[in-house]
Amino acid sequence: MSPAAAPHQIPGTIMFDGVQAQKGYALNKMCYSFNAAECRTAFLRDEDAYCAKFGLNEAQRSAVRHRNVTELLDAGGNIYYLAKFAGIFNLDVQDIGAQQTGMSKDDFKAKLVAAGA
Amino acid sequence: MSMATIVGSITTSHIPAIGKALVRNLQEDPYWKPFFAPFAKVHEWLARVKPDVAVVVSNDHGLNFFLDKLPTFAVGAAPEYVNADEGWGIPSQLPFRGDPDLSWHLIESLVGEEFDLTTCQEMQVDHGFALPMALLWPGGKPWPVSTVPVAVNTVQHPLPSPARCYKLGQALGRAITSYERDLRVVVIGTGGLSHQLDGTRAGFINKEFDLMCLDKIVSDPQALTRYTIPQLVEQAGAQGVELLNWLVARGTLGERVERVHQSYHIPISNTAAGLQVLEKVA
Numbered sequence: 001m002s003p004a005a006a007p008h009q010i011p012g013t014i015m016f017d018g019v020q021a022q023k024g025y026a027l028n029k030m031c032y033s034f035n036a037a038e039c040r041t042a043f044l045r046d047e048d049a050y051c052a053k054f055g056l057n058e059a060q061r062s063a064v065r066h067r068n069v070t071e072l073l074d075a076g077g078n079i080y081y082l083a084k085f086a087g088i089f090n091l092d093v094q095d096i097g098a099q100q101t102g103m104s105k106d107d108f109k110a111k112l113v114a115a116g117a
Numbered sequence: 118m119s120m121a122t123i124v125g126s127i128t129t130s131h132i133p134a135i136g137k138a139l140v141r142n143l144q145e146d147p148y149w150k151p152f153f154a155p156f157a158k159v160h161e162w163l164a165r166v167k168p169d170v171a172v173v174v175s176n177d178h179g180l181n182f183f184l185d186k187l188p189t190f191a192v193g194a195a196p197e198y199v200n201a202d203e204g205w206g207i208p209s210q211l212p213f214r215g216d217p218d219l220s221w222h223l224i225e226s227l228v229g230e231e232f233d234l235t236t237c238q239e240m241q242v243d244h245g246f247a248l249p250m251a252l253l254w255p256g257g258k259p260w261p262v263s264t265v266p267v268a269v270n271t272v273q274h275p276l277p278s279p280a281r282c283y284k285l286g287q288a289l290g291r292a293i294t295s296y297e298r299d300l301r302v303v304v305i306g307t308g309g310l311s312h313q314l315d316g317t318r319a320g321f322i323n324k325e326f327d328l329m330c331l332d333k334i335v336s337d338p339q340a341l342t343r344y345t346i347p348q349l350v351e352q353a354g355a356q357g358v359e360l361l362n363w364l365v366a367r368g369t370l371g372e373r374v375e376r377v378h379q380s381y382h383i384p385i386s387n388t389a390a391g392l393q394v395l396e397k398v399a
């Protein structure tokens with residue numbers, strides 16, 4: 001394929017740019033803290049207090065409450081930081097992929113296998 | 118005066134799930150075998166070329182860098198690089214020995230060529246660095262090479278263009294080969310190939326594009342430098358832009374290369390896994 005003019009809007013894809021980075025700063029900062037085991041524990045101990053500490057806005061707080069990756073992305077979350085949040089609940093990237101595409105995990109995995117055919 | 122030489126490049130995917138498979142010794146498992154088996158060829162190659170140093174080009178995924186300060190290009194200049202918890206329970210690899218004298222030579226040379234880098238005298242390395250090392254030197258205790266990490270921003274747009282990354286690689290190649298020490302250097306580029314973790318396009322894989330890249334990176338890397346970042350995201354997926362690390366590694370080798378090894382397998386986790394070993398042709 002030749003690199004002809006590509007649309008900048010790519011369906012189903014959020015470019016994590018300066019707009020998203022500003023919007024999601026507090027949420028991503030909280031998720032970054034989850035690199036540390038004691039922060040994961042603190043979140044689980046008192047989720048409200050932990051979110052308040054990082055100053056999450058209402059949309060971010062709601063998305064966290066719902067454990068919903070699509071909402072978290074819309075609220076400015078970056079997938080690399082969100083993966084640390086998902087890790088608290090032992091969700092891997094295939095659980096997340098299934099959730100975002102509305103598929104079962106088995107169907108999502110089958111779709112990946114089919115991509116290699 | 119003998120100078121440092123580049124023995125070749127190794128480029129490989131760095132999917133986090135590999136860490137769990139390594140811990141659980143799943144190398145012979147039917148799901149994992151097509152991924153792990155080709156590394157035997159690379160181990161043979163490494164035993165032959167015997168590198169002293171690995172310059173590892175990867176992207177941090179939110180272990181060492183946060184969005185408060187995010188360098189486009191960063192080079193490690195630490196005596197040791199520690200792999201730490203990233204939040205999802207992959208056991209950490211042993212620390213990696215640095216080579217600060219070589220790091221500072223590379224930094225001097227690259228900044229001298231107008232690549233205005235961030236330098237890191239302390240730097241943690243995440244799975245993007247540590248898993249390729251564990252794949253290439255399994256059970257390597259201690260690691261048989263010292264290391265210099267080179268980090269490329271693939272997290273927050275704007276990302277450096279494919280053309281800029283290739284030029285960084287070319288300058289890095291000149292920097293390595295102007296180092297006045299008898300060292301054998303392997304350049305490792307990690308990540309890719311096509312994959313997308315986020316959005317309703319999650320699970321996107323593009324075999325045709327990957328296979329084209331695996332060929333062009335050998336025969337005509339300039340062709341890949343003509344892509345823009347949005348085009349690369351569209352073709353390779355949001356995280357498939359890690360191809361940038363492959364382009365840096367390729368740039369260090371000069372125009373003509375020989376393909377020593379290549380393998381490609383779909384899927385590992387959400388990713389098309391690629392592995393390639395290249396040598397310079399004089």
